[in-house]
Amino acid sequence: MKINNYEFPDDLLYNKESYWLRRIGNRVQVGLSDYGQREIGDVLYLELGKEGQTIQQGEEFGSIEAGKWVGSLQAPISGTIAVINEELLVNPKPINENSYKNGWLYEIDMADNTQLNDMMDAEKYSRWVEKQVWLEAQEGEKHE
Amino acid sequence: MNKKWRLLDTGILSAAENTALSQVLLECRREGLSPDTLHFLQFKPCVLVGYHQSVELEIEEDYCREHGLDINRRISGGGNLYWDENQLGWEIYTDRNKPGMPARLEDLYQYFCEGGVAGLKKLGVSANFRPKNDIEVGGRKISGTGGKELGKAFVYQGTLLTDFNVDTMMACLKLPLKKIDDKAVESFRTRVTCLKEILGENMPAMDDIKKAMAQGFEEVLQIELEPGKLTEEEEKRLNKILPYIQSEEWIYGDRKVQNNQLKVVDYKSTGGLIRVSVRVDLPRQLLKTVFITGDFFAYPERIILDLEAVLKNSSAREEDIRKNVQSFFLSRHVRIPHVNAEDFACAIIEAVKEEGDVN
């Protein structure tokens, strides 16, 4: 799905924190959506948590830095971190350049797969992004 | 009617205390336990690295130990800093979803930096916001800023150089300079400035500086500041977290896989020599800092400093360097006789490719 020059693959799920989720059985691969990576900016550094770490849906963990701003990652779903994308610790560029393939952040074994029902499909998510983009444009004009 | 914010002035504290306090204030803001706050802070002499930086790569540790400079790490991003009692730190603690708060980060940086600019104006200093997050006076940096968010809450931190000791700064931080010689010191001096240099004998006392800055933020953020103290909860949490912030675990952390090569190249252009010093993290393809000097003539002179600001933490890829330098030249009225964008791009690219010192 393409909207406002953003791409949102139809086979993924998304949440309002702009993470995408790719289901692989009871495991889910997580990354930042095209909109999410653009909002954050060029990622310089990040910490992805540790394999074996348990996280709850909505919990903040790890860190991500772009342009001197440090934010946290937020777990879209509860579970145990199975794998982290270690290559990003050396070179985080794929987060911005290839967010849906090499830019995946980590994989998590789900504790409660019904939480996936809370997610949005590509169409719903793209409409949500459309709203955010419009509102941000308004805010941007106010501060000009 | 303007919203009331707390004005908190915790005076001169150690690096660890100030860092711990930042974390505590941010957590309490996130939990709704602390009000929106403008915080003034000062440091006993110390050096700080940005949250993700590696102390070993950014700080001359031996020098710091020998000269009693504390070493610590910020909770916000950005680069290494030298602090002493003469510098003023300011921090804003509030929420991203407050009405009127810019949604985009770049607008947020500008919004708060304009507060700093307004404060400086009250001191008679004509300053400007320079993207991404600097405040400059005549092209020379007087404030650097950075932020950290936790949930919807965030802290935006800024420095104000009032009177700084460039020799100590250059000795304790690993800068993109091969040699600390007179020329290097002079080049570095031209890139930063401070209130003492601008106002000379007219530089007000720290209390008056704080007052002016507070007024500047009140004006831009449309708030009313009321002096306040740390709450009981904040004090309690500060005491609890301080030992951790003082620990090696926090300071040195697990900052793996970083690289900090220093490379210097002299590039001959028709208009003169361009000397480029860069600090790169090659695996990360990151151009961390760029230092451009030479015997060319740039009009206005500050254009080189602005170019360095644009290239800071940018991509080290050849095509990106070329693109960034060219779009900078296109967007500004750059006049450098017999030197063009391509010359600078080539010089920087050559520096990146050069065999460098890893430290």
Place this chain on the structure above:
Amino acid sequence: MDLYALGRISWWESQCYYHALAELGREGLVLCSPDESYVCLGIHDDLSQEIDIDYCQAHDINLLRRKIGGGVVLLDENQFFYQVVLKRSNKMIPMHKELLFEKMLQPAIQVYEKLGMQTKWKAPADLVCNGRKCSGNGAGEIGDCVALSGNVLLNFDYTCMARVLKSPNIKYTELLEESMHHNMCTVAEYQYEPVPHDLVMDWFCEAFEQIFEELQPAIIDDKLKQQIILSRKALTAPDWLKKPGRRNTNRKVKISEGVYLHHLKNESEYMFLTRDELIKEFYFLRQGEIYRDSTYECKPYKNLKL
């Protein structure tokens, strides 16, 4: 209050939902947009007088007559509708029906404000921004209910609107289009970027919550689905569409509240724009061209003797 946040739906559904709810005696708030253009006549409009049916057929523009008042409108995907159905016995309905408009148009006023347009209610049923109409509304009784329907003009096809209206001559059509431009306005004139409909939907929900306190997403049950189909049949039936309506001796089109474009033919042919009964612009037609004559302007049109 039951909320039917329908988003983009078919052109006929965008009228039939509220009709169906009213016919079933169910209260509800419908928020929607049609997926294509159609002409919607008010209950008292006369099809043959108002509409160029040939043009509509040639351009596949659908036709529907609603059961509530207000004038002929061209509705399309660049508009957002808010439709309120209340039982007649609902105490929210004031004695003075006009005040129902004032109350129920507050959400639209709030939404327009978010879009950078300061609007106000112009009785009985318009919203105006800087003196120009930006929203048309109608209301009426359907079965045991009162229904009110209105729109936000995100954008508007003035050319098409002028063409669908029956016209005595091409110059009248041109004047119609020009008059609409001068007396109406849309969000597109105030917002550079197209406004996402979902955002407008969110804002209407927030604003209507202030009136109805609670909005519960409603379930569209089989009964309602059937009634919607029946409504479609009824509202587009040829006999219903062709039902004689209010007829004028001379052609007269309402541009906005108090503003009309008239056509008069005796030995000569005249066209004039009135605002609040005063002639604002007066033209006569000669050999296919129009000429303005200020002699008649700023005078009450009722006294016009030609």
